[in-house]
Amino acid sequence: MTHPQLVTIDKKSAPRVAFAGDKLVFVDLPEGSRVLYPKPPIAELRDVDAAIRYAVTHPENSEPLYAKLRPGMRVVIAIDDLSMPLPPMRGPDVRERVLTVVLELLAQYGVDDIEMIIATAFHRRMTAGEIKHMVGSKIFNAYYPDRLANHDAEEHSNLIELGTTPEGEVVEINKTAATADLLIYVNLTFVPMNGGHKSVVTGLSGYKSLKQHHNPKTTREGNYMDPANSGLSNKFQRMGKIVDDNVPVFHIETTLNNRMFDRPLEFLGKNEDSLSGTERAALKGLVFSLDKMPQALRGAVFDKFPAPYGVTGVFAGATEATHEK
Known part of the structure; x- marks a missing residue:
């Protein structure tokens, strides 16, 4: 039985991205691994x-x-x-x-x-x-x-x-x-x-x-x-x-x-297989940049983007x- 939020890793699957403290890392999961993604956000109140x-x-x-x-x-x-x-x-x-x-x-x-x-x-x-x-x-x-x-x-x-x-x-x-x-x-x-x-x-x-x-x-x-x-x-x-x-x-x-992420970090809440070329490049750049930054600066980056x-x-x-x- 398939589930829209459940992805089974196969040979064609892109690496998954996971938080590691205040960094992000790419993870190659074994074939057959299942990754659960959140449901789309519920509609918010108008007033x-x-x-x-x-x-x-x-x-x-x-x-x-x-x-x-x-x-x-x-x-x-x-x-x-x-x-x-x-x-x-x-x-x-x-x-x-x-x-x-x-x-x-x-x-x-x-x-x-x-x-x-x-x-x-x-x-x-x-x-x-x-x-x-x-x-x-x-x-x-x-x-x-x-x-x-x-x-x-x-x-x-x-x-x-x-x-x-x-x-x-x-x-x-x-x-x-x-x-x-x-x-x-x-x-x-x-x-x-x-x-x-x-x-x-x-x-x-x-x-x-x-x-x-x-x-x-x-x-x-x-x-x-x-x-x-x-x-x-x-x-x-x-x-x-x-x-x-x-x-x-x-x-x-x-x-x-x-709804945890908004632009420009909206791609962090998506299935990695569905990312556009632009989003994939932005994700790679973010992973690389966070790895090179000092800890204080990494914290400041995420502080600038509170959840919407x-x-x-x-x-x-x-x-x-x-x-x-």
């Missing part, structure tokens, strides 16, 4: 900002975001960190677009006690430049660093235990977020395991919580890219329900397509209902 406004006004299993707002309340906005997507997204990042709509709505309803937390879990902290790229200059200049900062999973004074699951899993998250009048979580779902209950119980967790699910035993319990049959996902579900029982959370989840992902969906509301969409 992303309108989709965001619609999502927060017509949420899943929740009253609209505006109905939750009142002057004088304290709102915390948690934001997925730069670990997704990879490579980084061309600006404006969808998280910036969501934040812009949300902050405008908060201002309209007299909410000005706002703090934003980058949900890094135990990832490295994002740099100021990375945060600025993700949230945009306007938001960065207005909130950083006093009201826009990385989550610190090792600042024990700002962690709070919300409870323990029947299976003994401790739920410990960021205290500033947990004690807010409203926690808004801005998510970017790039793979099936992202989003839903995972957002808070991982991104805003302390070590007591993270060790419950980020361990070798749990990762062996099914495929974590298949949430329904994943031990990892099951733990997120149990722990996340304790979060929802104790913290007023409003989720905003977004999805992207897989398209936003394919925006949904908001209660944790499980939003993620199910």
Whole structure:
């Protein structure tokens, strides 16, 4: 059975190109090897900002975001960190677009006690430049660093235990977020395991919580890219329900397509056998040039071409209902 994304290598096949760190290398695969290519990108939304406004006004299993707002309340906005997507997204990042709509709505309803937390879990902290790229200059200049900062999973004074699951899993998250009048979580779902209950119980967790699910035993319990049959996902579900029982959370989840490369690097996403003469020459030139460049310059080359992902969906509301969409 043939598959449009599956190529079987034969004598006439061109060498494949693979990433090797920040270089590219040509690889001659044995005959009979199968190479899987990504499906074409899903069509992106025509008006992303309108989709965001619609999502927060017509949420899943929740009253609209505006109905939750009142002057004088304290709102915390948690934001997925730069670990997704990879490579980084061309600006404006969808998280910036969501934040812009949300902050405008908060201002309209007299909410000005706002703090934003980058949900890094135990990832490295994002740099100021990375945060600025993700949230945009306007938001960065207005909130950083006093009201826009990385989550610190090792600042024990700002962690709070919300409870323990029947299976003994401790739920410990960021205290500033947990004690807010409203926690808004801005998510970017790039793979099936992202989003839903995972957002808070991982991104805003302390070590007591993270060790419950980020361990070798749990990762062996099914495929974590298949949430329904994943031990990892099951733990997120149990722990996340304790979060929802104790913290007023409003989720905003977004999805992207897989358009990783644009001109002049568009050929990197194509089957090598289908490249035109011009594309083949450009590919050879890129492979040769990257090999000769110093590491710092190689990184700069790819930094100049962030991925032109398209936003394919925006949904908001209660944790499980939003993620199910």
